[in-house]
Amino acid sequence: MTRILIINGPNLNLLGKRQPEVYGHTTLSDIETMCQEKVANSDVSLTFFQSNHEGAIIDTIHAAMENGTDGIIINAGAYTHTSVAIMDAVASVSLPTIELHLSNIHAREEFRHTSYLARVAVGQICGFGAYGYICAIDALRHHVTKT
Numbered sequence: 060m061t062r063i064l065i066i067n068g069p070n071l072n073l074l075g076k077r078q079p080e081v082y083g084h085t086t087l088s089d090i091e092t093m094c095q096e097k098v099a100n101s102d103v104s105l106t107f108f109q110s111n112h113e114g115a116i117i118d119t120i121h122a123a124m125e126n127g128t129d130g131i132i133i134n135a136g137a138y139t140h141t142s143v144a145i146m147d148a149v150a151s152v153s154l155p156t157i158e159l160h161l162s163n164i165h166a167r168e169e170f171r172h173t174s175y176l177a178r179v180a181v182g183q184i185c186g187f188g189a190y191g192y193i194c195a196i197d198a199l200r201h202h203v204t205k206t
């Protein structure tokens with residue numbers, strides 16, 4: 060079993076209502092349902108976590124080191140562009156981590172082009188909207204199992 064932790068950061072609890080022209084109409088709960096349906100009866104299990112608080116995200120990354128998590132998918136929202144602390148947490152736990160964004164951050168404002176997480180992630184998926192979560196699960200499973 061490959062155990063994947065999916066972390067969503069600030070403002071992602073508002074998906075569906077928040078700037079739908081940028082982030083789409085799918086809610087975070089819809090995304091979780093879609094992902095859980097994708098992995099049903101497979102060798103992947105998913106745990107979802109969302110917080111608007113940097114420290115809570117860091118605590119959850121630390122806990123992943125102890126609770127059997129095999130890899131992390133993180134959409135850190137705006138913390139992507141600001142948080143050395145979340146970058147350090149990912150580096151500290153040495154779990155393969157995929158950076159994820161709904162929007163193509165490189166096609167947006169200059170300040171979104173910088174990602175601290177990119178320095179410590181296996182790779183980055185962005186620009187595919189909610190489908191990016193499915194891509195990230197496949198990519199992380201492949202990275203962990205090599206199958």
Ligand code: DQA
Pocket residue numbers: 069070071134135136137138139159160161162163164171
């Ligand atoms: C985001 C992109 C970030 O720049 C932004 O701050 C978000 C969402 C995305 O999923 O496209 O909150 O991570």
